Amino acid sequence: MASIAVSTTINGDEVDFICQPDESLLDVLRNRLGLMxxxxxxxxxxxxACSTMVDGRLVCSCLVLGAEVEGTKVETxxxxxxxxxxxxxxxxxxxxxxxxxxxxxxxxxxAAKALLDQNPNPTETEIRFWLAGNLCRCTGYDKIVRAVQxxxxxxxxxxx
Amino acid sequence: MSFxxxxxxxxxxxxxxxxxxPDGVDxxxxxxxxxxxxxxxxxxxARVLRSPHAHARIVNIDTSRAEAAKGVKxxxxxxxxxxxxxxxxxxxxxxxxxxxxxxxxYDGHAVAxxxxxxxxxxxxxxxxxxxxxEVLPHVVDVDAxxxxxxxxxxxxxxxxxxxxxxxxxSNVCNRAEFGHGDVEAGFAKADVIIERSYKTEQTHQGYIxxxxxxxxxxxxxxxxLWVCTQGHFVFRQNCADLLGLDASKLRVTSSEIGGGFxxxxxxxxxxxxxxxxxxxxxxxxxxxxxxxxxxxSGPTSATSIDVKLGATKDGKITxxxxxxxxxxxxxxxxxxxxGAMTSFACYDLENVKTVGFEVLVNRPKVAAYRAPSAPxxxxxxxSAVDELAHKIGMDAVDFRIKNAAQEGSKSSYGPVYGPxxxxxxLDAAKTHAHMSAPLGPNQGRGMACGFWFNFGGQTxxxxxxxxxxxxxxxxxxxxxxxxxxxxxxxAAEELGISYDDIKVxxxxxxxxxxxxxxxxxxGTFSSSMATxxxxxxxxxxxxxxxxxxxDIPEEDVYWEDGHAKAxxxxxxxxxxxxxxxxxxxxxxxxxxxxxxxxxxxxxxxVSFATHICDVEVDPETGSTSVIRYTVIQDAGKAxxxxxxxxxxxxxxxxxxxxxxxxxxxxxEDGRLQNAGFLDYxxxxxxxxxxxxxxxxxxxxxxxxYGVRGVGETSxxxxxxxxxxxxxxxxxxxxxxxxxxxxxxxxxLKAEANG
Numbered sequence: 001m002a003s004i005a006v007s008t009t010i011n012g013d014e015v016d017f018i019c020q021p022d023e024s025l026l027d028v029l030r031n032r033l034g035l036m037x038x039x040x041x042x043x044x045x046x047x048x049a050c051s052t053m054v055d056g057r058l059v060c061s062c063l064v065l066g067a068e069v070e071g072t073k074v075e076t077x078x079x080x081x082x083x084x085x086x087x088x089x090x091x092x093x094x095x096x097x098x099x100x101x102x103x104x105x106x107x108x109x110x111a112a113k114a115l116l117d118q119n120p121n122p123t124e125t126e127i128r129f130w131l132a133g134n135l136c137r138c139t140g141y142d143k144i145v146r147a148v149q150x151x152x153x154x155x156x157x158x159x160x
Numbered sequence: 161m162s163f164x165x166x167x168x169x170x171x172x173x174x175x176x177x178x179x180x181x182p183d184g185v186d187x188x189x190x191x192x193x194x195x196x197x198x199x200x201x202x203x204x205x206a207r208v209l210r211s212p213h214a215h216a217r218i219v220n221i222d223t224s225r226a227e228a229a230k231g232v233k234x235x236x237x238x239x240x241x242x243x244x245x246x247x248x249x250x251x252x253x254x255x256x257x258x259x260x261x262x263x264x265x266y267d268g269h270a271v272a273x274x275x276x277x278x279x280x281x282x283x284x285x286x287x288x289x290x291x292x293x294e295v296l297p298h299v300v301d302v303d304a305x306x307x308x309x310x311x312x313x314x315x316x317x318x319x320x321x322x323x324x325x326x327x328x329x330s331n332v333c334n335r336a337e338f339g340h341g342d343v344e345a346g347f348a349k350a351d352v353i354i355e356r357s358y359k360t361e362q363t364h365q366g367y368i369x370x371x372x373x374x375x376x377x378x379x380x381x382x383x384x385l386w387v388c389t390q391g392h393f394v395f396r397q398n399c400a401d402l403l404g405l406d407a408s409k410l411r412v413t414s415s416e417i418g419g420g421f422x423x424x425x426x427x428x429x430x431x432x433x434x435x436x437x438x439x440x441x442x443x444x445x446x447x448x449x450x451x452x453x454x455x456x457s458g459p460t461s462a463t464s465i466d467v468k469l470g471a472t473k474d475g476k477i478t479x480x481x482x483x484x485x486x487x488x489x490x491x492x493x494x495x496x497x498x499g500a501m502t503s504f505a506c507y508d509l510e511n512v513k514t515v516g517f518e519v520l521v522n523r524p525k526v527a528a529y530r531a532p533s534a535p536x537x538x539x540x541x542x543s544a545v546d547e548l549a550h551k552i553g554m555d556a557v558d559f560r561i562k563n564a565a566q567e568g569s570k571s572s573y574g575p576v577y578g579p580x581x582x583x584x585x586l587d588a589a590k591t592h593a594h595m596s597a598p599l600g601p602n603q604g605r606g607m608a609c610g611f612w613f614n615f616g617g618q619t620x621x622x623x624x625x626x627x628x629x630x631x632x633x634x635x636x637x638x639x640x641x642x643x644x645x646x647x648x649x650x651a652a653e654e655l656g657i658s659y660d661d662i663k664v665x666x667x668x669x670x671x672x673x674x675x676x677x678x679x680x681x682x683g684t685f686s687s688s689m690a691t692x693x694x695x696x697x698x699x700x701x702x703x704x705x706x707x708x709x710x711d712i713p714e715e716d717v718y719w720e721d722g723h724a725k726a727x728x729x730x731x732x733x734x735x736x737x738x739x740x741x742x743x744x745x746x747x748x749x750x751x752x753x754x755x756x757x758x759x760x761x762x763x764x765x766v767s768f769a770t771h772i773c774d775v776e777v778d779p780e781t782g783s784t785s786v787i788r789y790t791v792i793q794d795a796g797k798a799x800x801x802x803x804x805x806x807x808x809x810x811x812x813x814x815x816x817x818x819x820x821x822x823x824x825x826x827x828e829d830g831r832l833q834n835a836g837f838l839d840y841x842x843x844x845x846x847x848x849x850x851x852x853x854x855x856x857x858x859x860x861x862x863x864x865y866g867v868r869g870v871g872e873t874s875x876x877x878x879x880x881x882x883x884x885x886x887x888x889x890x891x892x893x894x895x896x897x898x899x900x901x902x903x904x905x906x907x908l909k910a911e912a913n914g
Contacts, residue, residue: 039418044838127845
């Protein structure tokens with residue numbers, strides 16, 4: 001199969017790559033661009049470990065073809081901290097011990113940021129249902145939910 | 161140097177606080193490198209061909225077309241794994257599981273593997289391998305496998321543990337018995353006896369990171385393996401033994417690990433990747449797909465358990481008897497034995513007997529899963545205990561308190577207990593606000609107790625004091641969920657320096673002495689013990705260096721509050737020397753300063769927990785929601801309480817999944833029908849409530865800080881706690897886990913039909 005040339009924007013930078021027509025965005029990110037923060041936990045869109053934003057939409061990058069991101073804006077976990085300063089969600093995940101092994105963490109952070117971008121004050125139930133597409137096997141989700149609540153409050157300017 | 165590991169109470173500055181974990185930033189920014197996040201220039205990509213049959217003889221494998229395919233650099237089958245096990249049955253089972261030799265024993269059993277220039281070429285090549293099978297009758301159910309007419313998986317297996325040894329082969333590979341007293345005499349004294357049968361289904365650890373490794377075999381006999389594992393030293397030995405490599409020349413580096421829960425204590429594809437690399441002369445990366453993880457790694461046992469329990473009217477248990485049957489997959493294990501040991505461990509029983517049967521079935525080889533075998537035994541016993549309490553009209557907690565084991569009790573599996581936490585966790589449950597909260601319609605409350613042995617084992621640790629007084633520690637247990645932070649806290653406490661001045665790394669097999677597997681909840685218990693020992697050895701060196709600096713006798717220097725101090729009024733004008741001050745002078749006082757420790761961490765304190773949960777069952781659909789959950793567990797000492805709570809919550813969540821939802825579903829053809837996260841559904845965020853925790857601290861006398869392992873016990877009570885809650889909600893005893901909607905509806909229907 002002939003490769004496809006793709007031009008896109010990743011974390012604000014213009015990026016060109018070539019990929020096979022059947023190659024997933026996740027494989028492109030990990031294998032061609034060295035962006036290995038997105039993880040493959042299942043390859044079938046069930047675990048959310050590969051969560052990525054494409055044009056402001058939360059996707060499982062294992063279910064998106066690399067060729068589909070032509071002309072789009074892609075955001076990955078590598079772009080979340082700005083100039084080395086952690087995003088409030090990243091900071092609150094550490095402070096709340098919301099990760100144990102950490103393999104699901106990049107996906108949770110991307111998904112949680114997508115939630116807070118559109119709903120700055122979600123209820124616990126809204127957080128739990130929004131994050132239901134991201135599997136964590138270590139934490140029982142308790143501290144993850146608290147970290148998201150904590151970050152949301154800080155981003156609303158409610159905490160010191 | 162002799163090391164006193166005994167517990168001494170003291171005022172603590174660092175241990176018990178909650179600083180940020182040192183690896184946190186790497187893990188929230190995507191920089192941390194897990195098994196699949198590592199590459200070697202020029203590496204090949206490997207894929208494994210797996211059996212579509214539950215049980216079949218391999219008549220022929222033709223790999224010629226695959227070998228000739230474009231981009232393919234190596235193909236291996238069992239022929240590339242000569243038997244070097246010298247009659248060691250355990251190693252032979254590992255070898256056979258890595259690559260099927262004469263027969264495939266389960267759906268998903270590896271039969272061949274390909275290394276090619278890219279994933280597509282490897283995948284395409286698998287299709288070119290022709291395997292001729294002679295399909296054999298199979299059995300996947302534990303009870304069916306024990307029947308006299310069951311297909312026998314291995315005709316060289318004769319039931320062990322019985323006299324005389326049987327003369328016909330059987331799927332029952334071993335019988336193990338534990339207990340004391342006279343159960344028949346005990347039942348004769350009982351006013352009430354209940355006798356029940358229970359079943360639990362097979363579940364998977366469900367770690368989010370699939371098994372992954374990168375293997376490099378060099379022509380000079382050296383080799384390297386990068387792998388997500390719970391035990392790189394054991395992996396090194398296993399891989400070397402199976403492949404005829406020199407273990408000392410095989411360097412194994414453990415990656416960050418994306419969950420293990422016992423499932424990454426076994427080699428699966430690592431020897432295959434090394435064999436491919438040896439054959440191809442190139443590095444080989446092998447990452448399992450999720451489907452392969454379910455079909456061919458893990459899982460835990462499916463079980464069938466009978467319990468007989470008798471008590472007097474005033475609530476004293478007079479005898480307990482349990483017969484436990486555990487699947488081991490196609491190879492002998494010790495899963496039923498562990499179940500038999502743990503069954504009645506929470507109770508002080510005069511008469512107790514447990515018998516465990518290990519059963520071979522055509523399912524994947526069973527691997528450890530968090531307190532392996534204990535949750536199923538606890539489900540059966542704690543269900544029976546609940547029902548018996550109800551029958552004699554006693555509160556379920558009071559009944560357990562009356563029969564709980566305590567210090568000095570002879571455990572049902574043999575040893576006499578030291579200070580233990582079962583009584584205190586029950587007392588805490590009794591007074592917990594959760595216990596008296598009101599329940600609504602269709603809601604029920606359940607509780608249950610759990611036990612796990614915990615383990616110590618061989619451990620080594622190095623501590624280097626840098627020239628600037630900061631400290632670097634290498635440990636050989638892997639960090640499954642915050643243990644770097646715990647090690648740094650322990651070292652900060654011992655040295656009297658700041659947590660922030662300590663860096664902890666996981667040493668590879670060439671940089672540190674041997675360490676056992678990170679299992680048995682031993683990570684923090686054993687590596688912190690080795691870290692204490694290493695720190696005390698470093699302090700000895702620093703004491704000597706202070707003596708040299710001051711030019712006074714060594715015996716006049718003592719260590720206190722992170723400083724070397726001169727003893728006696730004659731040295732009144734000598735200011736105490738800090739770690740940083742001593743380190744700064746090390747070039748003039750004898751060179752670099754370090755402390756080492758190599759020890760066997762004996763005395764892992766046993767662990768107990770009590771869980772309380774409330775559920776609501778929809779009588780129309782049989783769907784269950786967990787609406788409140790409380791974990792009470794003895795930690796001995798919580799070094800970093802955040803991550804102790806995390807272990808409690810995570811274990812509870814896994815147990816809830818097992819209790820309500822998770823199970824391996826096999827078709828009539830013996831093939832696994834739900835090998836993916838969509839159909840094997842682990843709890844998601846919207847399935848669970850907050851999980852409240854209460855940490856009790858009954859110090860382990862055999863650890864300097866009183867630490868007990870905390871990782872495993874939390875998965876033991878939930879099966880029973882949930883089943884008891886559901887039973888109380890629907891008014892029917894649920895005896896088959898998971899208590900999924902179809903099982904609840906069937907039980908309700910059976911009850912309605914009388």
